[in-house]
Amino acid sequence: MGALFALEHANIVSYITSKNRELPPPFARQDLENFLMAFAWSYDGSLFSSQEYSEWPEKIGGIAGHALDFLYSQRRDENETSFVDPVRSKEILDPLKMEFSSFETYFLYLSSDYQEIDRIFLNL
Numbered sequence: 001m002g003a004l005f006a007l008e009h010a011n012i013v014s015y016i017t018s019k020n021r022e023l024p025p026p027f028a029r030q031d032l033e034n035f036l037m038a039f040a041w042s043y044d045g046s047l048f049s050s051q052e053y054s055e056w057p058e059k060i061g062g063i064a065g066h067a068l069d070f071l072y073s074q075r076r077d078e079n080e081t082s083f084v085d086p087v088r089s090k091e092i093l094d095p096l097k098m099e100f101s102s103f104e105t106y107f108l109y110l111s112s113d114y115q116e117i118d119r120i121f122l123n124l
Contacts, residue, residue, distance in 0.1 A: 003047050003060070009035040015089075016097045023086040024093065032084055032092070033071065039064035039096075063095045 005013055012035050015024040039047060040061055047057035071084070071092055084092070 003039070005035065005038065009038075012093070013100075016093055016100045018097075019101050024089045026083040026086055027089050029071075029082055029084050032089065033068065036064045036068040036071065036092075040068050060096070060099060063099065067092045067095060 003013075008031055011025060012027060012032065047060050074088065
């Protein structure tokens, strides 16, 4: 199982893959929305599995979709900042954290050359 994500979302990915039970740092609302959208609407293959008929990408997409709906359902008022409160972020991300923190091994490949990334992931 794996996921491709934008470098701006590295802190969110770090939180959902850790076994740490503490509150996450405050995340920018726009970053959290974009992260959840990328997983909820993973038509570009950002979620993938080594098993040909795995339901894991759809499962993660569904969890991210529910989290995104929850984020949108929160009332926005004039006092709201551009950051999501850590308690709220934890509540939103905990279902994804339960899935991702269950894995023992991760690797992170960074490159600005998207063709190189495609070649590497096609050979997995």
